[in-house]
Amino acid sequence: MPSITVYQCNDDGWLIGTSPAFESPLEPGVYQLPRGGVEDAPPAEPWPAGTHPRWVGGRWILQAPQQGGV
Secondary structure, three states: OEEEEEEEEEEEEEEEEEEEEEEOOOOOOOOOOOOOEEOOOOOOOOOOOEEEEEOOOOOEEHHHHHHOOO
């Protein structure tokens, strides 16, 4: 079954890793993204000190995690 790699975010939008998204068996070319999955790649590393990628408003930002963040 074909798959693509997506960027996995937690419920607050912080990047936590990657996950596979598998092609729909009913719609070829359409991939079923897992909850929190984003197809757009985050900014390339190295990130500025003290920042981490966060998906906000349909785009990646580099933000300093607050207490309880990532």
